[in-house]
Amino acid sequence: MVRSPRSKPKPKKKPLRLPWRDILDVLALSTWSAMLIRYWLGGKLLLLLHPDYAWLSNVAAIVLLLLAGSQVVKLLSVRRRGGGDAGADLGHVTMLPPSISSALLLSVAVFGLIYTPRAFASETATARGISDSLTLTRSQPQRFVRAANPAERTVIDWIRLVNVYPEPDAYAGEPVAVKGFVMHPEEWPDDYIMVSRFVLTCCAADAYPVGLPVKLKTNQSRSDYPVDSWLDVTGEMATEDLDGRRQIAIAASDLTAIAEPENPYQY
């Protein structure tokens, strides 16, 4: 075959004008999705949310990905047709300019991708007023299941129980085995520490701290147990005078250092 020497004139290329705002949208949506998926698969979601609502965030991750996909399809088809339309504006009035909104969304998602959330620790607990927690928990559950075996009760189980029936002597001698992080309340004597947990009802925004006093063994002082380290405390309940009132305290027989649990909150 002999090729015609005259090659076809190439179609004139239109100047490439990228629809930046739409691209920004796609990027923002997909990065948000990536961030949620990262928390989902990395197991860090439990630091942010009550496990009951984890599925909401996971579904949102998928929906956002689909939305981003749909926008990509739209972008491509608009380009193929040549020239896009801005889409009918359905009487929507906005407060922020769209490109600023997209940029804000995108940058926060990028931040979320980089940053690893941390579980709250003792400083936050102090800031949120742990000293009140023995007499007051914020939510008032209408019903809670009491662990029949005292050694199976968690910190929050004990607090709820004491809220319902506050007489400390009623629990004297009951076996205790709880896990939590260490706090050193300033007003307490040197041989007491507090073993604490944060409790969630919805998400980290409403986490509130609760804690139980622990009376250390005679030859120990609180400096043996650094603040924010995690302990497995066993012993039995006793009544002590702290903060000028009688309250329950764990007379510790054994304190073991443990790693921070995967899920540091209680519910």
Added chain:
Amino acid sequence: MIQLNTGFTLFLSLLVEAVPFLLIGVAFSSVLMFLVDERKLIGALPKNAFLGALTGGLLGIFFPVCECGNVPVARRLLVQGAPTAVSVGFLLAAPTINPVVFWATWVAFRGQPEVVFMRVGCTLIIATTVGWVFSQQKDLGPFLQETVARSRFREQPVVSEQPSLLQGGTFLQAVGGGTLRLDTPVAQRLVANPALDQSTASKLSLVLDNMVRELRELGAVLILGSAIAATVQVAVPRETILGLGQGLISSILAMMILAAVVSICSTVDSFFALSFASTFTTGSLLAFLIFGPMIDLKNIGLLLTVFRARAVFYLFALAGLMSFGFALFINLYVG
């Protein structure tokens, strides 16, 4: 450094918890926009002012869910001849009284379920009352922006100086006698929901576009709101917050100002309020949850596209005073 970490974790936790509800919200609002035809609805509305306001308040169940979606709908309702009571009742209640917001509030305040019911109840009472008050104004015209007032469909035809027999224009002969003038509906159609006359494929693409647009706008506001909430939690000393938040009146005023400034979408505002739940009185949280969806900075801009400044001020004052009253009552006698 620890404080910074706490702040970031709080901020992300608010966002991660709120984004699914924001998605549900914009999906509902975008889909419903293409399903519900206000024109058919208006015929079925009660004429009694009180019942109308109540119905308007409950209409939120069938309509777009956020305060930014409800102003355009309220405008369409007004223009297409819905009674004032219905439109105003809808305007105030729709962002709160709908299933998505109810669910989100329930998730956030599971520990204090009374907050959820008081939010819905008080909003309905306020919206109905304000709608009723506005309906006492015989002609709403002077309250509306000119463009809205002009295109408004009037129940009583405009009394013109021309004898009715000599009016020009296009008329339809109705079956039972009488005529229907076609000119007015033309004006109505211009402001009617533009989405209803599209093909299914383009409707779907419009739904997606609208979702992305609303997500972009509301997501940005959500981010700003979460940042404010997290900063206040971390940066302001606890004594200051407690001093403000435990005062019976100061807490309510603080939360109402916050509600007006932050402009956070009603679908997710309960999570914002939740981060103040341990330091602020129950009444003040309720004031935030009731007042915020009705009036805020973002909303005032939208409202001014429908009402004149005077009417917006009346709305603002009535809704604000009633929210304050309810919140104070709850602080004094319930919480």
